[in-house]
Amino acid sequence: MFHCNLSFLSIRTCIDELPLSIRVLLEAAIRKCDDFYVRKEDVETILDWRRQQGSAEVPFSPARLLLQDFTGIPAMVDLAAMRDAVARQGGDPSQVNPKCPTDLIVDHALQIDFGKWPEIALKNQEKELIRNRERLQFFKWCSQAFKNVNVVPPDISAVHQVNLEYLCQAVQEHEDFVYPDSVVGTDSHTTMVNGLGILGWGVGGIESEAVMLGQPVTLTLPKVVGCKLLGSVNVLATSIDIVLGITKHLRQAGISGKFVEFFGPGVSQLSAPDRTTIANMCPEYNATVSFFPVDDVTLKHFKQEKLELVEAYLKAVKLFRSYQDLGEDPHYSEVIEIDLSSIVPHVSGPKRSQDRVEVSNMKKDFLNCLNEKVGFKGFHIPVEKQTTLMPFLHGSREYQLTHGSVVLAALISCTNNCNPSVMLAAGLLAKKAVGAGLSVRPYIQTSLAPGSGMVTHYLSASGVLPYFSQLGFEVVGYGCATCVGNTSPLPEAVVNAIKQGDLVACGVLSGSRHFEGRLCDCVRANYLASPPLVVAYAIAGTVSIDFETEPLGLTPEGKEVYLRDVWPSREEVQHTEENMVISSIFRELREKMKVNLEASEAELFPWDPKSTYIRCPPFFNKLTKELCEPQPMENAHALLFLGDMVTTDHISPAGSIARVSAAAKYLQSKRLTPREFNSYGARRGNDAVMTRGTFASIKLQNRFVGKAGPKTLHVPSGQIMDVFDAAERYQRDGIPLIILAGKKYGSGNSRDWAAKGPYLLGVRAVIAESFEKLHKNHLVAMGIAPLQFLPGQSADSLELSGKEKFSLCIPKDLSPGQEITVKTSTGKTFQVIASFENAVDMVFYKHGGILKFVARNALP
16 A cells, blocks of 8 residues: 655645646555655655656656557457467466456558449448458457457547547446546547646657556656636637637647646637647647546536446545635646636638738728738728629629728638537537528529538538528538639629629638639639638628627618627527537437447467457467576677668658568568558568668768668678568577667657567667657667767767677676677677666566566466
């Protein structure tokens, strides 16, 4: 049981001062404290956050792990291979399961083979099942064989949407324990869950596999920036206005690598989708997380049972917030204040998206554009012609056009799918406008192009679709239309009136492109606007209007109707969103999740020797019950002699498989054509492909070769050959391998095969001037020793050619930071530092990596 040296009173005071995101780290550390992965000192460090922030490293054990199929398949393949190894040693393979509950969502397998074709979704799905049959069969087996594994089949939804709409629980229950939900995932959108009060962020393949096997994520105890939201949201500001406004403020604040936690009375005005959209923008302002602690708004979002338990638990452990109560505000590293009332709605135009205009200033800005000389913001219309009125007949009725008249209005949701509130706001405005007797002039070319069928679904579920139709906004189809100029022609009478009067007619759309003349060659001014503003300008019939002082139109009785009279409140939009749209989406998703996965009930996976996607990796081929102490490396050769900034892309490419590569030769030997190669990413479950793809980058700079390419020198023979062929030859001759490198070895994105690949090539140590920390951890996790030249030394300063034989004297009692002697065949001797960080690193290294460590613990 965890025991802390601090008094109860001091602990309570510390907790009250901690940001709520740090309290989640603290709870996990206390619950998982085992004096191996998580020590008592780690808990005390988190409690002492105010002094330790930004310097101390702490562990974090998330409640669950989220995998998409590209990163999930190598992890699950390793686990299946581990079962085989345990069975060979007389153990119970059914005991090999993920230590951390793991959700695997199959969503990265879909490729678009058919477009503009009847029933294209069905055709693409059928092709997906054929192409990925082997992988999908393996996932089906995983869902049945492993405990703690939940597999979401393909064609359900994207991984982050499934996470938000189905997997998030706010509070987890397991074996009579209740604890906060938290997650790390191999998807860049994982941070979206921060908007629901669930701490989570994205990690790489090795980290996720380590978490699955029970190891916590290690992070520097973060500084936490408190983002205080004040003021009231402008009545015309949409969710997108707010999200982009907050993102802009945070991007300018310099918060890279920090936690952001929102507080202040303004937070209560944001819906759950607003919060998840803001949290999803983390990469835009370089924060690690953007955390919105759970409040009443969050609880209303969750459609789960036992909400009373959830609320009671979160309040008991001080993870529930009342944003109106300033007495609950914790201490933050720094505070940024954002006044929501300063975020005002804009439109962009009349010719470029970067030319933003406040809606309140729209009429004045348009008149200025008429006066300005021809340019990005000018049309140079003589003053005496700015009041020109051009009458014309449409049907049997006479209308008039003037400068600023709207002749084209297009509702396009492709840029607004992430948050349904803006399209719902447009629909509710349309409903109120129709109820007030307002209409859109029949000559205005109106259209509604949803970005996906889901948009039509939620517009229909909320009951607003008929009102769009009554205003002339009919669903025209799914695809790019108005933005690329694919609009139906304007009525001839309208075109003639515009030309005869030399009018600056206007188009208004909620898309992403509006260059002059693009929508229609006679429409010179085009504005990008939010969906509800598109409806408003269409009803007004002009952009030259001040919504505050001028009415949208008149009722049949002649009463003036202003925009404020029909603009839906945020409460109306949020109510519709939560109670109609999101609940409808939840129901549909849960129905899809009932699909039964057919799978073998065998404890061991039936490997297919003919498969080119799934293969049992050789990580456990030499696994023994007894732990072998680290042995000295005698007469090792350097497989590669590399310079500075070798990235994980250089080590393990993720893209297409080159036709002349070692991996291509292997696939061709399996009678596959180049069209069937697929990518390295898709074949991450086949070690034979991935090992041959290691150091296969055409941009690899190997000093043995002198030019970029996936080649190296086989030193004993003096031959230049593929890296894989050289490594295979060294291993056949029983020669251990090392890599020589410069500064920042392993920079770039996290990539599991950047450590697994070198291990399978026979590399047992990397000697570099410095390492990217994350990749160094990956090397240790695979049993490869990260060794660092002494400060000021390098391969060049030591005058190493790389062609020497290297003998490394590795002691049995090796410890972090210890110096190791390296002797070369030329008689030179130098010291390197064992760049391990802690006792856990040493345990993994002595076991030959985390995979073997976990496997040995499963043996009888």
